[in-house]
Amino acid sequence: MSIWLSIFYPPPPSAFVAAMSAIICASLAYTGLSEVRGRHLQYSKFWNTGRPSDDARRARISSRAGMLLLYTPALASAAASLGVLAGERSLLLGLALLLHFFKRDFEVLFIHQYSGNMMLDSAIPISLSYFLNTVCMIYAQYLTQGVPEPAVDLKYAGVVLFLVGIVGNFYHHCLLSKLREKGDKRYKIPKGGLFGLVICPHYLFEIIGFIGVSLISQTVYAVSFTTGTVFYLMGRSYATRRWYLSKFQDFPKEVKALIPYIY
Template sequence: MWSLFLYAPSPLAAALSVAGATGLGTIALYEFRGGNQAYSKFVRAGARLMLPSRAGMLMFYSPALVSALASLAVPGAIEGARERLLCAAFTANLIKRVLEVLFLHQYSGSMPLGMALLGSSFYLFAVAMIYLQRLNRGLPEPAVNLLYPGVLVFAVGNTGNFYHHLLLSRLRAGGSDKEYKIPRGGMFELVACPHYLFEIFTFFGFAMISQTVFALVVAVVSAVFLAGRSSATRKWYASKFEEFPARVKALVPYVW
């Protein structure tokens, strides 16, 4: 079973995979069932320690980016095409996210410090896939090599995610308009959160490049979380805007 698509996990990788599936999976299922994490449209009043949303989102991504870049400076940490491509893809994604936070997204609110720390913890956990990849050295390669298809899936996901983030940013062009609007253009005509759909592609691209149980757990947990987020976002738009199109699904065009 392992040898077809995945490397057999080491004891450390297996333990971290179980921890991720349990801890992060619980959070993802909570989100999927409607217990929305407190950022963006779903910030709740009452938290004592709040950060500007831009600062909070930088906390999501910056520590993981530093960790990913550090792997390039550690002798022997990255070897071979698979490890290099995984590191390059994950690092490129985090650089994109940080640049979007700094220069693209328009923020108007705040988020709890605890939410920023939780998001940062997730990305720090996820970036461990770069370091865990070295544990596969010397092991038999999976029978089906998903490395280069994974690079393609990652590229499609990252590009689609950026494009729809760009469309969202244009809803508040100039930064003076703080009101939410119905997004238009691209796949927003079909689903409420195409940026989340493409983010799921990005994480499964990582999993295909890596071909490890750990990376697959991260991808599945992310997909469950973002599916829940998409469902809640669609319901939010429908409750706020009478003209929100009924044909627009939450995440999967024409299906859900």
């Protein structure tokens, strides 16, 4: 316990934040397990593999509009936090979250290519989840104001990891976007970067980025969210590799899901 308190802030006095810390970790881990079991989030390219067609009565929006709906409320909350948070650590956290969601919106507008639509009733709860998690992380940091800093200061190491993660994630998203020419809806095996070692290097770098966010924050909530994210992306990368194996007979078996040579 003394080691924990030397690295992280003590648990917050807010019962809401404490409960959300447990809920978000458990729910993300469960979602990752669901991915492994074949129950995919409904904006995935393989969520409806082997399922009947969607009910035509369900409201749909373009994938680009849907992805903007996912990220923009969280982006707005991160931007608003800069007017609330005080202190170097808190401002670094707000800037990291702002940059994270700004990059996502930028990729939606200028990098990603789309081949379908998104169900509105699926996009709304996912958007609310991103928004709520961002607000909770900011609020948990706000509650540390006036609390003594952890004995071990990891915020600068966190900044380095966050930047490595966001640059690596962006680079591999760019590689994915170049797989298909405009109008081409066929999927291909990704190449370049770390794609020769793992099928989801963009998830690997996203994990690195969120570990960086946890070190910048050093709060229980940030650690819980990152832990849940790790479990979720492990499940999603496993499902992604399984999907490629089912679609491409020439998929290289030595390419792992997430961690080179290991997983």
